[in-house]
Amino acid sequence: MTEFIPPGTRYFDLPSPFPMKRGGELRGARVAYETWGTLSPGGDNAILILTGLSPDAHAASNAGNPEPGWWEAMVGPGKPIDTGRWFVVCVNALGSCKGSTGPASPHPATGQPYALDFPALSIEDGARAAAHVVDALGIRRLACLVGNSMGGMTALALLWQRPGIARTHINISGAARALPFSIAIRSLQREAIRLDPEWNGGRYDDAHYPESGMRMARKLGVITYRSALEWDGRFGRVRLDSDRADDEPFGLEFEVESYLEAHARRFVRHFDPNSYMFMSRSMDWFDLGDYCSPHCGDHATDVHGALAALGRSGLEKALAIGVHTDILFPLQQQEEIAEGLRAGGCDATFLPLPSPQGHDAFLVDFERFGPAVRGFLDGLG
Numbered sequence: 001m002t003e004f005i006p007p008g009t010r011y012f013d014l015p016s017p018f019p020m021k022r023g024g025e026l027r028g029a030r031v032a033y034e035t036w037g038t039l040s041p042g043g044d045n046a047i048l049i050l051t052g053l054s055p056d057a058h059a060a061s062n063a064g065n066p067e068p069g070w071w072e073a074m075v076g077p078g079k080p081i082d083t084g085r086w087f088v089v090c091v092n093a094l095g096s097c098k099g100s101t102g103p104a105s106p107h108p109a110t111g112q113p114y115a116l117d118f119p120a121l122s123i124e125d126g127a128r129a130a131a132h133v134v135d136a137l138g139i140r141r142l143a144c145l146v147g148n149s150m151g152g153m154t155a156l157a158l159l160w161q162r163p164g165i166a167r168t169h170i171n172i173s174g175a176a177r178a179l180p181f182s183i184a185i186r187s188l189q190r191e192a193i194r195l196d197p198e199w200n201g202g203r204y205d206d207a208h209y210p211e212s213g214m215r216m217a218r219k220l221g222v223i224t225y226r227s228a229l230e231w232d233g234r235f236g237r238v239r240l241d242s243d244r245a246d247d248e249p250f251g252l253e254f255e256v257e258s259y260l261e262a263h264a265r266r267f268v269r270h271f272d273p274n275s276y277m278f279m280s281r282s283m284d285w286f287d288l289g290d291y292c293s294p295h296c297g298d299h300a301t302d303v304h305g306a307l308a309a310l311g312r313s314g315l316e317k318a319l320a321i322g323v324h325t326d327i328l329f330p331l332q333q334q335e336e337i338a339e340g341l342r343a344g345g346c347d348a349t350f351l352p353l354p355s356p357q358g359h360d361a362f363l364v365d366f367e368r369f370g371p372a373v374r375g376f377l378d379g380l381g
Contacts, residue, residue, distance in 0.1 A: 004270055005099045006056050008064025009034060009092075012133045014101075024119030028108045031129045032057045032092040032099025034064065035137075036075060037083035043140040047081060047377075048166070049090040050130060050151030050158075053279050054271060056098035059090040073366040080374035086143065091133055093154070094126040095279045097272035102279075103202070104272035113274075116202035121278040123150070123286040127158035131165065142166035143380060146373075147174050148362055149329065150279070153286050156310065156337070160291055164314030169341075170376060171320045172362045172369070175333040176306035176340065177287035182328050185224050186280045192216035193273050202274050210273050215264040217276065222263050227325035227358035231256060310340025318348040319376045321362070321369070328359040 009032045017025035034057040039046060049059055049071070060075035060083075061068055075081045075088055095118070097104040103118040134142065145166035147155030152174015158165060175182075193199055196213030204210055235256040246252035252261060289305020318341045322334030331352050338350035353368045355361035362369050 006058040020119040021122040022120035029101035036088040039087040046139040050147040052149035057092040094129040095121040097275040103274035159313040169318040189217035214268040218264040225360040307340035311344025315346040
């Protein structure tokens, strides 16, 4: 088991012990983060970015690491999140294998990776960890809290825990609760890993790594991150050239199969399987409606609880962006976020975008997402 930490990463040591929502605690835990720009004397020009499941803290190139980041087109001087104006912080999620403490990190009592001895991880744990970084950096109040995908969930949890921690919020392809379809997909991903003999109850190493399980899990993920419209437009029914076709019976035959295989192979051994399991399950567990009083309704069957919980955010203004072709975090979830925030007195806007690229659109469709984010931030006083 290996941690995959980009150069230039900085760390904040969490309070020890750090209690976890579902029981247990972490000792000697840390959170990885990176920054861009300069914090104003009043500490009021800060933007916090909370990420999806797999990204590290390196959202964009900076002095500590000149390599392009996972959101390079969005963060930097003159870009939609303009580091000439804003002090930008990106935090690697708690539970990850990319700098923040997670199942691949050494257990302080044994020096060996936590593996399945890592405490049950919740979205709320990651939110509390991120809040500690904000406080440590001397940020009086965030000018804007930005959350993408899983980070959108974490952002909402943070706003519940610390109402008023941010003046504004951009929620991108996020959700206030996990839906059954998304839970089902993530359950299959975890099952693929668990059924790989090399997973060995979470006790594997570089020589015995559940590569097949991780490949299958990643393929399932990639299929849902994009849309049927994009798959059809990019690949159609094009077959592989004879010299590239898989000679195995029932092997790779179509271009789309080859794409998924290549994508999966780039991912395996660059992300810890146990981290994948813990973080995936944390999303399934998340339901902001759990914090609402019982009169709000049956949280398993309606959205009343989540909508009511959103009302205590303390936000002045918000933007919830979604994509018509997103099947993993469907458009209705971003509309619900805007509705709930408005009910609490926030000036919240719901922006549905017609991108063909599904859930991953915010990582690739910068022609649509760039102007939306820039316009919102430019409008802040």
